[in-house]
Amino acid sequence: MNPIDRMVSFFSPEAGYKRLRARAGAAQLMNFDAASRGRRTYGWKAPGSSADAAAFGHRARMRNLSRDMIRNRPYAARGRDVVVANVVGEGITPSIRMEGGQGKGQDKTQVEAALQHLLTPDIDALGEYDLFEMQGIVMSTVFADGEVLVCRRMRNPRHDPQLRLPYQVELIEADYLDMTVQSHGKNLVVEGIEYGPTGAIEAYHLYNEHPGAVQNRRALGSTRVHWSDILHIRRFDRAGQLRGVPWLAPVMMTLGELGDYQEAQILKQKMAALMAVVIEWEDAATRPANAGAGLEELAPGAVVNLPAGAKPNFTNPPKIDGYDEFMRRGLGMVAMGLGISYEALAGDLKGVNFSSGRMGRMEMDRLVRMWQRGLMIGQFCRGMERWFREGLAVKGAALPAFTIDWTPPRRILVDPTKEIPAMIEEVEAGLNSRQRTQRELGRDPDTIRAERAQDLVADKAAGLDPVTPQGGRAADSNKEETDEGE
Known part of the structure; x- marks a missing residue:
């Protein structure tokens, strides 16, 4: 007990007991250091405002700040390009699937025309x-x-x-x-x-x-x-x-400070590269009329006549140490804040192998799929689909029920020779469907099926032998595909 507690307990034991109980309860509740107020949390801002x-x-x-950074800061522009290229790429493609049938016929043709x-x-x-x-x-x-x-x-x-x-x-x-x-x-x-x-x-x-x-x-x-x-x-x-x-928004401060740091390092390099010859004349020597010209702005390789009585004091710029490591750490923070990999942001593939590259892409790919589903497909594409259906209704087109499938762009494989066989094994083991795998690669299953049937018919008409896939099951698979095509 502190002196005040002892004094209160002396005059009123009941009041002193309540103070001690309250103090003990507060000690039990305040177990989060982050919730404390003191030197370690000084300057932390935590308003209880709503999301908007x-x-x-x-x-x-x-x-305005974000637009300016994208215009003038290369890493901000690179971050935008990486997000757009991975989420949208060549485009999220719509395809028509008629309900209750194979989708072949005049109805599907009319919808595709619209x-x-x-x-x-x-x-x-x-x-x-x-x-x-x-x-x-x-x-x-x-x-x-x-x-x-x-x-x-x-x-x-x-x-x-x-x-x-x-x-x-x-x-x-x-x-x-x-x-x-x-x-x-x-x-x-x-x-x-x-x-x-x-x-x-x-x-x-x-x-x-x-x-x-x-x-x-x-x-x-x-x-x-x-x-x-x-x-x-x-x-x-x-x-x-x-x-x-x-x-x-979460990385604006870091991006701005990294940009300022880069500019300072560039200026330091320019100063370090400044090498000029300064000529000091003796008092009795005949000096040119323009002696001293050029001292205001020394340029690399300049020859300057120094007037009598003036002696130069050259600056000795410090050596640049730790630039690469500092920039790597800083850009790593920016990449994490944007949800992309450091290699994609910085274009730095030093020390990257298949395993590390794939692990970095796995985390980024999860986020990209979230953005594709929540932003582009869930909001933009579904909204465009709603307007498309309403446009058909306004035009008075009486069409049967149909579904629009939205296929994201093809995901770039880190090592196709290792990843494609793994996909084939998943399909053959029943862990994934063929059409889902095709959609994960950014391809439309209906288009692939139709084109494969056309290839078989065209090869047969030309008298060509069917292409034998790896795995030794060419005859059965080609026979099934030929039957489907016919």
């Missing part, structure tokens, strides 16, 4: 991007800004008869959100997004043009757009989160 309130008022600032609306620049309101290019831009914008909006624009078939379906889409940045609107009726509007009584998004208040354009064609004004005409693509990290933050 954590970035409230700072999203525009973080977006699907060309997505696979051509007709889908873009600007007439520039097809579905695959949009996927890359969407993922790139989510990385840089944390979120992107895709707006549906309905079209009149009489004015746009070339369109297969009566709508187009436009990709717009989060800058279009009107931050000045505070409410709409009884609904709350926060940073341009309108929330209903349940907290769900009901509408978006969007400017008619980008507020940061060089020159606006008309006065800025905002319009309320219903949520069904907007796809809001962003990454969710917390429960109840409805807004996104730039992908670079």
Whole structure:
């Protein structure tokens, strides 16, 4: 007991007992050092804000900083390219599967013909991007800004008869959100997004043009757009989160400091490479008229006439030590914060073998599949599919039920000679299906099946012997494939 406890216990044993019991209970509860307040945790910030309130008022600032880093910092641009290339690559491909049959016939042909609306620049309101290019831009914008909006624009078939379906889409940045609107009726509007009584998004208040354009064609004004005409693509990290933050947010400070460190090292190298010849003349010697010219800015290889009475003091720049190790550690932190491998970010393959390269790719591939499923397929592709079906309904196309399968891009194999036999063994052992394995490699099973049947028919018509696969089961497998093709 401290002196106060002893004094309280002397005058009131009951009050002293309560103090001791409370103190003992507090000691039992406070077992987490991180929750303590003291020298070791000084400067730690831990506000109890909600998921969206954590970035409230700072999203525009973080977006601008992120964009500037991608423009001017090579590792930020590299991180974006790695994420986009692995998540989207050549594109997440849609394929039609008719329900209740093999999907062969006029119905599937009609759906595939309408699907060309997505696979051509007709889908873009600007007439520039097809579905695959949009996927890359969407993922790139989510990385840089944390979120992107895709707006549906309905079209009149009489004015746009070339369109297969009566709508187009436009990709717009989060800058279009009107931050000045505070409410709409009884609904709350926060940073341009309108929330209903349940907290769900009901509408978006969007400017008619980008507020940061060089020159606006008309006065800025905002319009309320219903949520069904907007796809809001962003990454969710917390429960109840409805807004996104730039992908670079956790590593911005580290990236900025690494960039400053690199610039300082480059300047130090330039100073170390500065070698000049300085000539000091005697007092009685005849000096040139321009003696001393060039002392203000010494250049490598310069010859400078030093005036009498002036003696040079050369700087001795320190030797650069530990640069590689420091940069490796720093870029490793950035790579971890972005969810990609160090080798992919830095392009440094020193000391990498098959095992280490595969282990690094395994962790990265898990994250990539999460982003593909949650971001691109779950939000963008499914949203485009919903609009596609609604477009067919508006056009009045009476088609049977069908399913659209979305196949991610082909995963680059670290060592195909080892990984492909392992996949074959999984299929033969019943641990995986052939079509699932094909989809994991970024290939469409229906397309492969049709092309293999065509190859067999064409080879048979040309009198060629069937290709014998490894494993000694050529006759049975080729006979089965020929029967399927016929």
